[in-house]
Amino acid sequence: MTRWRRRLLPAALLATGAAVVWWSMVEGRAEQRTNTRVNLGAAPLVGRDEIDGWVWRFGWGLVGAGVLAAALAISCRLGWWWRARQRWVLLATGVGAALFAALLALTDGADGLRYGAEHPTEYWANLSTAPPAGEFVRTFVEQLDRYSVHVRGHPPGFVLVLKFLEAVGLHGVWPVVGLSLLATGATAVAVLLTVRAVAGDEWMRRAAPLLIVAPYAVWMVTSGDAVFAAVGALGVALVAEGANRDGTRAAWFGIAAGLLLGCLLFLTYLGAMLLVIPAVLLLAALVRRERGAWLVVMAGVAAGLAVVAAFWIAGFWWLDGVDATREQYHAGSAGFRRWSYFAIGNLGAALFALGPVTVLGMGTLRSRRMWLLVGGATVALTASHLSTYTKGEVERIWLIFYPWLALAGAALVSRRRRWSGAGAVAVQATCAIVLQAALVSKW
Known part of the structure; x- marks a missing residue:
C-alpha cells in the first residue's frame, strides 16, 4: 500500500498542478477581456503587451540555451556531477545558472537583458530624480508618491545599491544587468552550500544541475529580484554553515548572516517571510544540539537588529x-485585481516558474533534512500568498523562494538512476526554453 501511495502522490500532484495551470490560463484570459486594467496579457503571467503577451519567436539565445541544456543532460548521464570535486560542482552551477538565464534573455537580443532594468517603472529610472542617499532614506516614506511603482512597492535599499554603483563610476543600465547576472549565479551557489551544510554532499550534487535550468531563470537576469534572492540565499547559507561551527567562527558566521538578512529586509518586504527558512534550520540545529546553533542565533539577531537600527537612525522605520x-498597494492594483482569481492564478504562475520536475519531486522527496529547506520555503511562500498582498506578478516577486522549492526536484536525480537525472534536466530546460520562446515578459 505504501508503495502505491508513493507512486500515486507524485502523479496526483502533477495532475493537480496541470489543472491549476489550465484554470489560471483560461480564467485569466477571461479576466483580461472583462477587466483590461488587470494588465496580465499572458495570464497568469505578466506579458510585455498588456493585452496579449504570448508571441512565439525565435532567437539564437534559444539555440545556445538548448546546447547548454543538452550538455547538462549528457553530463548527468555520464555521472560527471558525482565524480567532480565540490569546488567544480559549485563553479559549474554558478556559471551555468547565469549563462542559461542570460542566453534565454538574449532571445530578444541586448534588449532582452536591458528592458527589465531600464523600464520607467523599475528602480534605475529613479536615479535621476531621487535626492542624495541620506535625504532619500530620510524622506522616503513622505515622498513615496514621487517614485516609480517598483520603488513604491519596496524598501529603499535597492535604490541605495544603484546609487553606490553610480558613485563608484558604474554608470548606466549595463552595470545593473551585470549585478543581476552575478546575483543569478550567486543564488545557485549559495543554495547548494546550504544543501551541503544541511543534507550533505550527495544532495548538493543531485540538486546542482536542476538549479541551472529551472524555468524561473526566464525572470532572473532581467529583474532586480535576482539580487534579493542572492542576498537571502547567502544569508541562509551562512546560517547553515555557522550552525556546524563552534566558538568564534560560529559567531562570525552568525554576524555575517544577520547583516545580510537584515539588509534583505530593506531590499524587499518579503525578506521577512524568507526568514522562515533560517528559523527552521536553527530550530532543527538547536533540537540536535549542534555546537554553533546558539551562537549563530545570538550573533545573527544582534547583527540584524543593528541593520534595522542603522536605517532607523538614518530616518527610515521599516514598519512605516x-x-x-500597503496604502499604495490598495490605491493601485489591489483595487481592480480580484483575489478570487489570483488565489489560484498566483499558484499557476508559480508552477510555470518551478516546472513539472519540482512538482514531481514534492511527492517523491523523502529526506527529512532536505524538507527543512523545501518545507521552510513552502511555508514562506504560502504566508506571502495568503497575505493577499501579492495579486499577480509572482513569477518575479517570489524569486526569493523558488530556488529553495526547486530543490525538491533533486529527489528525481541520483547516482544510480542517471537516465532519470538526465531526463529531469531535459524536462526543466525544455519548459524554460519553450516558455521564453512563447512569452514576451515584462521583465
Whole structure:
C-alpha cells in the first residue's frame, strides 16, 4: 500500500498542478477581456503587451540555451556531477545558472537583458530624480508618491545599491544587468552550500544541475529580484554553515548572516517571510544540539537588529515603510485585481516558474533534512500568498523562494538512476526554453 501511495502522490500532484495551470490560463484570459486594467496579457503571467503577451519567436539565445541544456543532460548521464570535486560542482552551477538565464534573455537580443532594468517603472529610472542617499532614506516614506511603482512597492535599499554603483563610476543600465547576472549565479551557489551544510554532499550534487535550468531563470537576469534572492540565499547559507561551527567562527558566521538578512529586509518586504527558512534550520540545529546553533542565533539577531537600527537612525522605520506601501498597494492594483482569481492564478504562475520536475519531486522527496529547506520555503511562500498582498506578478516577486522549492526536484536525480537525472534536466530546460520562446515578459 505504501508503495502505491508513493507512486500515486507524485502523479496526483502533477495532475493537480496541470489543472491549476489550465484554470489560471483560461480564467485569466477571461479576466483580461472583462477587466483590461488587470494588465496580465499572458495570464497568469505578466506579458510585455498588456493585452496579449504570448508571441512565439525565435532567437539564437534559444539555440545556445538548448546546447547548454543538452550538455547538462549528457553530463548527468555520464555521472560527471558525482565524480567532480565540490569546488567544480559549485563553479559549474554558478556559471551555468547565469549563462542559461542570460542566453534565454538574449532571445530578444541586448534588449532582452536591458528592458527589465531600464523600464520607467523599475528602480534605475529613479536615479535621476531621487535626492542624495541620506535625504532619500530620510524622506522616503513622505515622498513615496514621487517614485516609480517598483520603488513604491519596496524598501529603499535597492535604490541605495544603484546609487553606490553610480558613485563608484558604474554608470548606466549595463552595470545593473551585470549585478543581476552575478546575483543569478550567486543564488545557485549559495543554495547548494546550504544543501551541503544541511543534507550533505550527495544532495548538493543531485540538486546542482536542476538549479541551472529551472524555468524561473526566464525572470532572473532581467529583474532586480535576482539580487534579493542572492542576498537571502547567502544569508541562509551562512546560517547553515555557522550552525556546524563552534566558538568564534560560529559567531562570525552568525554576524555575517544577520547583516545580510537584515539588509534583505530593506531590499524587499518579503525578506521577512524568507526568514522562515533560517528559523527552521536553527530550530532543527538547536533540537540536535549542534555546537554553533546558539551562537549563530545570538550573533545573527544582534547583527540584524543593528541593520534595522542603522536605517532607523538614518530616518527610515521599516514598519512605516510597510504601512506606506500597503496604502499604495490598495490605491493601485489591489483595487481592480480580484483575489478570487489570483488565489489560484498566483499558484499557476508559480508552477510555470518551478516546472513539472519540482512538482514531481514534492511527492517523491523523502529526506527529512532536505524538507527543512523545501518545507521552510513552502511555508514562506504560502504566508506571502495568503497575505493577499501579492495579486499577480509572482513569477518575479517570489524569486526569493523558488530556488529553495526547486530543490525538491533533486529527489528525481541520483547516482544510480542517471537516465532519470538526465531526463529531469531535459524536462526543466525544455519548459524554460519553450516558455521564453512563447512569452514576451515584462521583465
